[in-house]
Amino acid sequence: MMAAGQAAVHGSEVVLIEKMKRLGSKIAISGKGRCNLTNAGDIADFISYYPGNGKFLFASLKEFDNQALIGFFKGYGVKTKIERGARVFPEADDSEVIVNALKQFLGDAGVKVILGQTAGRVITEDQKVRGLELKLSHEVLPADAVIVATGGASFPRTGSAGDGYAIAEELGHKVIHPLPALVPVRTLEQWPEQLQGLTLKNVNASIWVEGKKKAEEFGEMLFTHFGISGPIILTLSRTASHALSVGQNVEIRIDLKPALSYEQLDLRLQRDFEKYQNKQFKNALEDLLPKSMIPVIVALSQIHPEKAIHQVSKTERTRLCRLLKELLLHITGTLGMGAAIVTSGGIDVKQINPSTMESRLIRGLFWAGEVIDIDGVTGGYNLQAAFSTGFKAGKAAAHYVRTAV
Ligand SMILES: Cc1cc2nc3c(=O)[nH]c(=O)nc-3n(C[C@H](O)[C@H](O)[C@H](O)COP(=O)(O)OP(=O)(O)OC[C@H]3O[C@@H](n4cnc5c(N)ncnc54)[C@H](O)[C@@H]3O)c2cc1C
Numbered sequence: 001m002m003a004a005g006q007a008a009v010h011g012s013e014v015v016l017i018e019k020m021k022r023l024g025s026k027i028a029i030s031g032k033g034r035c036n037l038t039n040a041g042d043i044a045d046f047i048s049y050y051p052g053n054g055k056f057l058f059a060s061l062k063e064f065d066n067q068a069l070i071g072f073f074k075g076y077g078v079k080t081k082i083e084r085g086a087r088v089f090p091e092a093d094d095s096e097v098i099v100n101a102l103k104q105f106l107g108d109a110g111v112k113v114i115l116g117q118t119a120g121r122v123i124t125e126d127q128k129v130r131g132l133e134l135k136l137s138h139e140v141l142p143a144d145a146v147i148v149a150t151g152g153a154s155f156p157r158t159g160s161a162g163d164g165y166a167i168a169e170e171l172g173h174k175v176i177h178p179l180p181a182l183v184p185v186r187t188l189e190q191w192p193e194q195l196q197g198l199t200l201k202n203v204n205a206s207i208w209v210e211g212k213k214k215a216e217e218f219g220e221m222l223f224t225h226f227g228i229s230g231p232i233i234l235t236l237s238r239t240a241s242h243a244l245s246v247g248q249n250v251e252i253r254i255d256l257k258p259a260l261s262y263e264q265l266d267l268r269l270q271r272d273f274e275k276y277q278n279k280q281f282k283n284a285l286e287d288l289l290p291k292s293m294i295p296v297i298v299a300l301s302q303i304h305p306e307k308a309i310h311q312v313s314k315t316e317r318t319r320l321c322r323l324l325k326e327l328l329l330h331i332t333g334t335l336g337m338g339a340a341i342v343t344s345g346g347i348d349v350k351q352i353n354p355s356t357m358e359s360r361l362i363r364g365l366f367w368a369g370e371v372i373d374i375d376g377v378t379g380g381y382n383l384q385a386a387f388s389t390g391f392k393a394g395k396a397a398a399h400y401v402r403t404a405v
Helices: 002-009 025-033 043-049 054-063 066-074 096-109 163-170 191-195 231-245 262-275 291-301 314-325 381-403
Strands: 015-018 080-083 087-090 112-115 119-125 128-134 140-142 146-148 175-181 185-187 199-209 212-223 227-229 250-255 327-334 342-347 365-367
Touching: 002 096, 002 146, 002 381, 025 096, 043 054, 043 066, 043 381, 054 381, 066 080, 066 087, 066 096, 066 381, 119 146, 119 163, 128 146, 146 163, 146 381, 163 175, 163 342, 175 231, 185 231, 191 212, 191 291, 199 231, 212 231, 227 231, 227 327, 231 250, 231 327, 231 342, 262 314, 291 314, 314 327, 365 381
Parallel strands: 015 112, 146 365
Antiparallel strands: 080 087, 119 128, 128 140, 175 342, 185 227, 185 327, 199 212, 199 250, 212 227, 250 327
């Protein structure tokens, strides 16, 4: 939508093909229906929030940054507000205001919108775009330029089912294998099910691949019937997804008391044990853990639940301390593309000119959004990348049609 509108604003006659019956299905569900459209942080820091190919976005984020995006929506009457982690949301707490603003933009720019039609092949001649074939009717729409903004392969019920990858491969583009990212993960251990619905705040989770620590995140996580989720787990899931796809062993270790060192936690346990010396072990952890977690930790500690606290040995206490600092979960998989917020992988950035979003292989073929091998962490970075690359692709495609065709 951003790409189509910009191409039209810059003088092109534009047709937007959308395979769903409505525009912006994914935007509508984004940010739990509130649309975290961008982040208010310093744009210079944005690159680091796209693991992998962040640098590719340098030019597009520079040309159309977070302030420009906020200003764009303000122009359509959308007021925004900033929340925790500098996340930007519409003041109305409703993603539909974003979709409606984009629709109005398309209308004002004179873009012809065709709904319920699936784009198929891009027709080329001498490595130049000549048109676009619709999938079912095989009708060919003549075109001097095509912008492919079909999204990733995650959450396919919103229409983004990875169609752009087939278009790319047919034209000789390399597609980096798409994997689910920002996705809940499954655990080998069954005990998370007992805790489903429990949120832990201010914990530290680290991810280990083949015994080596790869990343860690501090914040909030959630136990579910299949394993774990929540903001810090979603962020770590990209590493899990990549490692699992090549058969590597993945663990997540949760530090339930990240503010305390092992020694400090041990002193804390000693104080608690002193206070509750005549209680049974299972009744002595209330100051330390959420109630629902106590039976799980007791079982994992291998200390008899009914053992009197004054009988708990130093070795047992050390083991408990370690358990609280390194609660181990073996990761067996992710919830897959159906539940992934974003796709890691897509069109190889080496084959796209970052200043124009044009293919380096086919003239007049442009790429925008999540179809490209770019994925960001949570916080508004994915939509900003889609809008910024869309802005650039639209403008550059119009320029190409004006000057090079
Ligand atoms: C549940 C959820 C919540 C999210 N929340 C946020 C958030 O709050 N903030 C954030 O920054 N990011 C969020 N994201 C990620 C963000 O929504 C995407 O990164 C972004 O929408 C990508 O934009 P896009 O235009 O590239 O692709 P999409 O938004 O997926 O749009 C692609 C469009 O192309 C259409 N299409 C696909 N194939 C064809 C075809 N062959 N012919 C015609 N049309 C086709 C699709 O129907 C779709 O409408 C969320 C994602 C999900 C799944």
